[in-house]
Amino acid sequence: MGRAPCCEKMGLKKGPWTKEEDVILMNYINQNGHGNWRALPKLAGLLRCGKSCRLRWMNYLRPDIKRGSFSKEEEHTIIQLHEELGNRWSVIAARLPGRTDNEIKNVWHTHLKKRLNKKSEPNSPMHSSSKMSSSTTVTAGASAVSNLPEMDESFWSEVFSADNSSFDQTTDKKSEPNSPQHSSSEMSSSTVAAAALTQLPEMDVSFWSEVFSAEDSSVTSDISAANSVQIPLNVIETSFAFDSIKEDGMDFWYDLFTRSGELIELPEFE
DNA sequence: AAACATACCAACCGCCGCCTT
DNA sequence: TAAGGCGGCGGTTGGTATGTT
Secondary structure: OOOOOOOOOOOOOOOOOOHHHHHHHHHHHHHHOOOOOOOHHHHHOOOOOHHHHHHHHHHHHOOOOOOOOOOHHHHHHHHHHHHHHOOOHHHHHHOOOOOOHHHHHHHHHHHHHHHHHHHHOOOOOOOOOHHHOOOOOHHHHHHHHHHOOOOOHHHHHHHHHHOHHHHHHHHHHHOOOOOOOOOOOOOOOHHHHHHHHHHOOOOOHHHHHHHHHHHOOHHHHHHHHHHHOOOOHHHHHHHOOHHHHHHHHHHHHHHHHHHOOOOOOOOOOO
């Protein structure tokens, strides 16, 4: 068919997103939704292609994204679903609320695949087919399942214990959504950041606390500045299926807080 | 302390399927 | 029916962090 590349490279930005861009994108989508990704960057005033905006939103900024490391149950689920479905990450992601296909794909390639390979290496009738990858179809997946040695509790506990160190490592790193890799510029305006915080109470707190720490603590006290941005919460609430999000979100935060004793006091939302 | 290797993950690229005209 | 536009998906890459020598 021959289509034009998604972003006519003219002056469009690539690479890591800055916090300013994140805020702009979030504010825009909160206010207007994302009817047309292609048109969105122009309307929002971003020098990005629509695809890039969509990806950023889907994989990172959506309020319902669950942060933190994958639980054993989640990893278990991924492994099982991958056996059934192959590399259909979006389908797998649909079964793991709050997880993105990209995230799952990454976890698979960095942890789970290795773990399984390690596990099955000695006499590997099953996964030595490290080629199960791209061409894996549902039927192939199904046949793979039938070839599997029965995976009882001991199998899974071995799989998980095989690489526990990395499992734990991910906990710390993942809890920081805007990874340190990003040499992103600091927030230019504490007002914007504070506004975003108040608008999105369900947003990943560590994200915003990082934003604020970049400024300094005075920012949090400057939270009244949030009033300068007029995005009523009800707009946000109608933009998303907030009810379900809230439920998942609360569980997530409760879990997160109870597990990390060292967590600092959060800014108070009023 | 420096150099190198490895792990991790956000983001890009290109293809595909669906929908509209 | 074909062409074109768009969103979405999966593979891959590149930059940074971390570990090892």
